Amino acid sequence: MxxxxxxxxxxxxxxxxxxxxxxxxxxxxxxxxxxxxxxxxxxxxxxxxxxxxxxxxxxxxxxxxxxxxxxDRQLLKNRLQELDREIAQKQQSRQLLTALLGEGDLKAWHENVDRVAPDAHLDWLIKQGFTEKEALRLKWLSKDMNEHDTYMADFMKVFETLERWAPGSKSETIKAISLLPEEPKKILEVGCGKGIATQLLAQNTAASITAVDNEESALTRLRDRFSSNNLSSRLTTVCASMTELPFDTASFDLIWAEGSAYIMGVNNALTQWKPLLVENGVLMLSDLVWLTDTPSEEAIKFWQQEYPDIQNVKTRLQHIKTAGYEVVDSFTLSDDAWRNYYEPLITRVDALIEQMPNSVALEDISKENNIYTNYLGQFGYQMFILRKRR
Structure with missing residues (x-):
């Protein structure tokens, strides 16, 4: 006892x-x-x-x-199923912890967090020691905080010799300029890159231009371009984040953003940039959109990972009107605009494959090239010319 x-x-x-x-x-x-x-x-x-x-x-x-x-065998079966779910959850938890410690792949986790909480994700990355520039690039490009530096070094190696960093064409930039309701006097270009559109704005308007990018090397290239064309007096360059533009309200009558608004989110751009425009000022932005109601599963899967906010034109127009803009005009970039970007990129990737056989960045760029080759027409870039209304 x-x-x-x-x-x-x-x-x-x-x-x-x-x-x-x-x-x-x-x-x-x-x-x-x-x-x-x-x-x-x-x-x-x-x-x-x-x-x-x-x-x-x-x-x-x-x-x-x-x-x-x-x-009760059914009771045991139910408990076994529940236990299997718990084990799977614990395994996911373990994989995340090992990845955060630098011992695993974080890409899927970053993609999921950015899909459900993009702003909180960005703030968290900055708290981990990344600058805003690095955090934005991590969100959109490397998607792995442990491998970010290596990824970006490879990414920049691919693009360092390329003229364009996004789809576009001179003729369609000029077309968008021609659709402006008034001749601009003060232009803010957000995400100017190496300045292809900047030069066209200078050549086709008499406005003073403030060009913003967070990549100083691109701004250096832009300044050199304007200097060689005797246009420097009309150009001011600012190295800054598009999410915290250092300008007073009502400073510009035109904001120009080709292929850049997606970085901070189109809806955020519509809201945050609007105070910088004068009354009845104009915003021109381009955005990746679905051009069909029935895109292929592979294209959907790819863009849900790379650009979760991709919308069809109708939905994006609703967002624009809700944000307080009137649509002056809108058109879809031609296939030529895509070829201008992707054909040199594909050639560049082919030239680097042997030098960079294990590069994750090169692999990701190759996947995007394949999506362009196989599915262009299901998606495209839409140019929106918008007038501030309220």
Whole structure:
């Protein structure tokens, strides 16, 4: 016979737990004449059997049912399914922790967080020690905080010799300029890159131009371009983030953003840039959109990872109107605009494959090239010329 303290020591449970077991009629103690409560070896073995059943994930109530009647196989199957789900969740948790420690791939995790909480994701990356520029590039390009530096070094190696960093054509930039409702006097270009559109704005307007990019090397290239064409007096370059533009309200009558608004989110751009425009000022931005209601599964899968906010034109127009703009005009970039970007890029990738056989950046760029080759026409860039209304 065992006193309750002795039984507790034998089975590794507290006195309170044993009293609860007794209350649930799982064991049955006897009180001696001296007032001590005692238990038999049968009680000891019964508790050990319960502990074995509990190790399979059964609750105390389910253990009691198994002790008092034939095992309920459906109950065990349900518990097994639940246990499998818990194991899968624990495995995911382990994979994330090892990845955060630099021992695994974080790409899928970053993609998922950016899909459900893009602004919080950006803030968190900055708190991890990344500059805003690095954090934005991590969100859109490397998607792995542990491999970001290597990824970006490879990415910049691919693009360093390329004139264009996004689809576009001179003729269609000029077309968009021709659709402006008034001649601009002060232009802000956001995400100017190496300045292809900047030069066309200078050549086709008499406006002063402030060009913003967060890549200083691109701005250096732009300044050199304007200097060689005797246009420097009309150009001001600013190395800054598009999310925190250092300008006063009502500073510009035209904001120009070809292929850049997606970086901060089109809806955010529509809202945050609007105060910088004068009354009835104009915003021209381009955005990647679906051109069909039935895109292929492969194209959907790719763009959901690379640009989760991709919309069809109708939906994006609704966003524009909700943000307080009137649509002056809109048109889709031609296939030539895409060829101007992708054909040199494909050639560049082919030239670097042997030098960079294990480059994740090169692999990602190759995947995008394949999507362009196989599915262009299902998606495209839409140029939106918008007038600020309220």
């Amino acid at each position: 065992y006193r309750i303290s002795e039984l507790a020591e034998q089975v590794g449970l507290s006195r309170t737990a044993l009293l609860y077991y007794e209350k649930q009629q799982l064991i049955k103690g006897h009180r001696l004449d001296n007032g001590y409560r005692v238990y038999s070896d049968k009680d000891l073995q019964r508790i050990r059997l319960i502990q074995q059943l509990q190790s399979g994930g059964l609750t105390l109530k389910e253990c009691k049912a198994c002790l008092e009647a034939k095992v």
